[in-house]
Amino acid sequence: MTHRSEDTLVALLSGPDGPGIVAATSGWIAERDGLILHADQHSDLEAGIFFQRLEWVSSAPEPAREADDFAAFARTLGMAARVTSAAVRPRVAVLVSRIDHCFQDLLYRWRTGELHADLTGVISNHPDLREDTERHRLPFHHVPVTANTRDDAEARTLALLDEWKTDLAVMARYMQILSPAFLERFARPVINIHHSFLPAFSGARPYHQAHTRGVKLIGATAHYATAILDDGPIIAQDVAPVTHRDSVPDLIRKGRDLERTVFARAVRLHCEHRVLAYHNKTVVFE
Amino acid sequence: MTHRSEDTLVALLSGPDGPGIVAATSGWIAERDGLILHADQHSDLEAGIFFQRLEWVSSAPEPAREADDFAAFARTLGMAARVTSAAVRPRVAVLVSRIDHCFQDLLYRWRTGELHADLTGVISNHPDLREDTERHRLPFHHVPVTANTRDDAEARTLALLDEWKTDLAVMARYMQILSPAFLERFARPVINIHHSFLPAFSGARPYHQAHTRGVKLIGATAHYATAILDDGPIIAQDVAPVTHRDSVPDLIRKGRDLERTVFARAVRLHCEHRVLAYHNKTVVFE
Amino acid sequence: MTHRSEDTLVALLSGPDGPGIVAATSGWIAERDGLILHADQHSDLEAGIFFQRLEWVSSAPEPAREADDFAAFARTLGMAARVTSAAVRPRVAVLVSRIDHCFQDLLYRWRTGELHADLTGVISNHPDLREDTERHRLPFHHVPVTANTRDDAEARTLALLDEWKTDLAVMARYMQILSPAFLERFARPVINIHHSFLPAFSGARPYHQAHTRGVKLIGATAHYATAILDDGPIIAQDVAPVTHRDSVPDLIRKGRDLERTVFARAVRLHCEHRVLAYHNKTVVFE
Amino acid sequence: MTHRSEDTLVALLSGPDGPGIVAATSGWIAERDGLILHADQHSDLEAGIFFQRLEWVSSAPEPAREADDFAAFARTLGMAARVTSAAVRPRVAVLVSRIDHCFQDLLYRWRTGELHADLTGVISNHPDLREDTERHRLPFHHVPVTANTRDDAEARTLALLDEWKTDLAVMARYMQILSPAFLERFARPVINIHHSFLPAFSGARPYHQAHTRGVKLIGATAHYATAILDDGPIIAQDVAPVTHRDSVPDLIRKGRDLERTVFARAVRLHCEHRVLAYHNKTVVFE
DSSP: OOOOSTTEEEEEEEEEOOTTHHHHHHHHHHHTTOEEEEEEEEEETTTTEEEEEEEEEOOSSOHHHHHHHHHHHHHHTTOEEEEEETTOOOEEEEEEOSOOHHHHHHHHHHHTTOSOSEEEEEEESSSTTHHHHHHTTOOEEEOOOOTTTHHHHHHHHHHHHHHTTOSEEEESSOOSOOOHHHHHHHOSOEEEEESSSTTTTOSSOHHHHHHHHTOSEEEEEEEEOOSSTTOSOEEEEEEEEOOTTOOHHHHHHHHHHHHHHHHHHHHHHHHTTOEEEETTEEEEOO | OOOOSTTEEEEEEEEEOOTTHHHHHHHHHHHTTOEEEEEEEEEETTTTEEEEEEEEEOOSSOHHHHHHHHHHHHHHTTOEEEEEETTOOOEEEEEEOSOOHHHHHHHHHHHTTOSOSEEEEEEESSSTTHHHHHHTTOOEEEOOOOTTTHHHHHHHHHHHHHHTTOSEEEESSOOSOOOHHHHHHHOSOEEEEESSSTTTTOSSOHHHHHHHHTOSEEEEEEEEOOSSTTOSOEEEEEEEEOOTTOOHHHHHHHHHHHHHHHHHHHHHHHHTTOEEEETTEEEEOO | OOOOSTTEEEEEEEEEOOTTHHHHHHHHHHHTTOEEEEEEEEEETTTTEEEEEEEEEOOSSOHHHHHHHHHHHHHHTTOEEEEEETTOOOEEEEEEOSOOHHHHHHHHHHHTTOSOSEEEEEEESSSTTHHHHHHTTOOEEEOOOOTTTHHHHHHHHHHHHHHTTOSEEEESSOOSOOOHHHHHHHOSOEEEEESSSTTTTOSSOHHHHHHHHTOSEEEEEEEEOOSSTTOSOEEEEEEEEOOTTOOHHHHHHHHHHHHHHHHHHHHHHHHTTOEEEETTEEEEOO | OOOOSTTEEEEEEEEEOOTTHHHHHHHHHHHTTOEEEEEEEEEETTTTEEEEEEEEEOOSSOHHHHHHHHHHHHHHTTOEEEEEETTOOOEEEEEEOSOOHHHHHHHHHHHTTOSOSEEEEEEESSSTTHHHHHHTTOOEEEOOOOTTTHHHHHHHHHHHHHHTTOSEEEESSOOSOOOHHHHHHHOSOEEEEESSSTTTTOSSOHHHHHHHHTOSEEEEEEEEOOSSTTOSOEEEEEEEEOOTTOOHHHHHHHHHHHHHHHHHHHHHHHHTTOEEEETTEEEEOO
16 A cells, blocks of 8 residues: 655656666665655566555655655666655546446545545546546536547647646547547656457457357456557456357446456556556566 | 166157157157156257257066167157167277377276276377377277378278277377368267367467467367368367466466366267258257 | 347236246247347256246237236246346445445446446435536435434435435445335335445445455355345456555555445346345346 | 565464554564565454465565574564575475376476475375476375274375475375364464365265256365364365266366366475464465
8 A cells, every 4th residue: 555645755766787786775765764665576587677666755845856866776776756745636637438338437446545546637538428437526527529539639639638638548448549640749647448368359348259250258457548559558357158049248247347447457556656667568566 | 867777768860850759759658668767858949950969777578679679760750860778888989299298197987987088009100108008908099190190090090990890989189180181981989079169269389379369268169170270160168268378378278277177078968969960060968 | 249129129028937938028028020139048966946938029010918928828837927128227326435446337327328227316315426416417315324313314215215216226326224124114226336346345444354364365246135234146246466565545446446346236236127136045037 | 476585574463353463564674675576464353363475575684594583573563483495395295095187287397396395205106206206306105094004194194294304295186184182283284275266065086976966066165174074164166167068077187187287386386485373374474
């Protein structure tokens, strides 16, 4: 569990592997009388990359400044670093269509305090979820998308995400494909939930594909959206058993429970600064 | 659990769906004072096909004859039927290469009586498992396969399978592809174990593929071999969680436990007459 | 999947095992030109009890009358039978305290049509969930319980359940123990969700017990409430992995996802007439 | 994966929590030009205890000496430490009765090199597994146990374990209870596999208990044996689904697959120096 006071800092580092990095980063913290709560690291020996997640209680009078200082220090070690106070709640915007189980589940986790994030607003290509959104005192924007209006819709979506100072966008069963141009301009992470065990059954109607193939397990995959559809770095996956008795509607029903837990898990891991993406994979520090 | 005395019969039926089939088959048995132990049925409503597995204690003086009579009766209902005494043990031949965890596991289940089948012999394209095979008093044949000798090797394999009166051939990590011609001439079921969650990562080196794609679960799939590689009807599948810490050797190690249990499960289900294949899928009556 | 038109009937039977029962029941249906959709049976060989679930499309002009006729016929076979139209939705009342994840989840499944039941009202010993209940146009009754008022509270609860013509009461994390007298007078099934893998950690604070014992899996169990606490027939169970890193709050968070799916599964199975309880166990026809 | 050359060292530390420990231990290694491969730590905040597992490549001319030096240094931090070369293979003795699936599985993992340990010998209260043991060129000792001879049998067992310089004893379904006196005199870890999800169904015949209670999952638990039966610190657990169709023999069959994987997992984790026991729990660094 994360200690979420302002003086608790979380750093995610990555860079060229080599001796002494663990000692250097933990030594830097010890010199400043910091108390390390969690330290987790990983070396991809093939790629020669070192990854670390550090969480410590700072005793500096201005923890925000210590965060900047640590990031600067990490750069001297050749490391890219994101450092933040554990108290900072990422600002998360939700994209959704009509199917609402992931959406409702995320809202529930948010309002009960389980999700360490601030939801900023909801954008949908359908009007259906306005009431459920506004009841939670969140802004709802209906941004319809047609073949002809996609560019405009994306521009409007982007403007809203910017206006909301969005740190993370999540596609809670948003049945539209975000264009490469959109992703490039947004330039912040987007988490998508796909209703299959990727890379099996990418693209449209995965439960129908699964039924046709006669698999004995169905799956769900949460990943970062990239320019290639259903191909981004995978954050979380799970499966559930099915049998010959399960029709496509049964698969859809069973899949809903999978999708919402896998989606919520990925969003939680990201918001707790536990995920580093590289080479189309992820390191997930749990 | 199956009652394995000679007077216990097992029937697998399939054919066009319609009213009265359950009554007809169970009525036929009741008229002959049979006691139904298990009756399981399934209707594929889209395809209009009815499937049934019946297991009953016959009170006929010659149960083998009642089996034939039942099959004839089923044909009058438009059903294809396989009927056998539960005491009959299918004759199973093993194809294997060098990697032996599925092989050893199958032998263990066979000699402890868990597997309701008679192993008839082992064919391998490597000589390594001769001793382990012969210690179990089973014949071992080393049939090397090279690009030039495949046709001869398959002919020799086929001759051995025929000589052993094989009902089922199982590929216990047999690292050769059986040709469509072989499968057509053998004309009996062949179960293969593939070390991925099919249809993901079909073909060669699935653990390497899984590692490259960065999945968070690895899988194993047992299926009937068909002319198209890794595409046959799936009998059983399972998965295990992996993380960024798992190298390819770790995936291979974790996968071994999956493969042997999924493989053993599929062979057991088949040998207990619980599997019906149709339209590249299976009905599995458990 | 259940066909939920009025002419689809579902029967649950149980009684002394013997030859000819499957033929008798399916024959009765066939004689009346019924089409069996599903037929599932089980024999407890030790106890000598036969169980069956039948689902068929009746061609009778008055299916409700055929249901009664079938029940009468079953009694001539020595069987107890519950027969109902698949279109009939059981009337389900909800008991809940403050912790609301099972409650919210059940409401969601109900309003999206996944749950084949009519919710009739909510009774709580706390006032917190009034707004969420009434927004769904369901009656909410705050029935506080103290050591001194338990008898009165149970009497009032019973009166409400009777008024609502309740078929099933569900305890969606209702943190009160229903007295044996209450259960006897209510005389209809009550489903409870316990937040452990029963029989481990029965009673109070199971996640604290689990943390103290250092288990590597936590569980949830849905069962029928009986006069003995946490001891009734188990309908559904599931577990999730935990590690030394998980504090009690982590167990509680991970457990929530388990509890709501296990609870929803048990309620669904019951409402689809798939559960028969006997000898403190259940037969679950899935 | 562990690098198993002689110059790779593994340390397990535990002691009072406080600031600077991570920096101190990693700094000590960095000063000696060691390369940390893995560093994992955990703080039990309630108990105030710090745990760490460090794995590093030493550049010292005598790594064994560096191991001693590190242990001495750890003591100056108030930490208890076990430090060893990753190349050292723990010496493991096997206790077994007649049921041999865990035994055969362990032997298989050992001879294929999956288990990083040296098996030293087998002690059994039955003669059955002599041949299978000796075929692997391991000593087999039949030490019968009766109510009257238990003390003698334990003395003989202890003498053999000492003679073999045993680091770890494993009970691979050894159907005898080791006395508190034996455990005290042996004074080294003993891993047992119990065929239930502890703490449910401790003691005799857990599958019969599970069948009577009507659970929907069966389990297996590997734990360190202590003076109280089935109560020691849990290292690994897993479960498998069962239904009303499963008789006790079915539970036993399904349980075998669980038991051997859970047992093998616990033995592997221990032999790779990944387990620290405290307060009747374990920290497992995976």
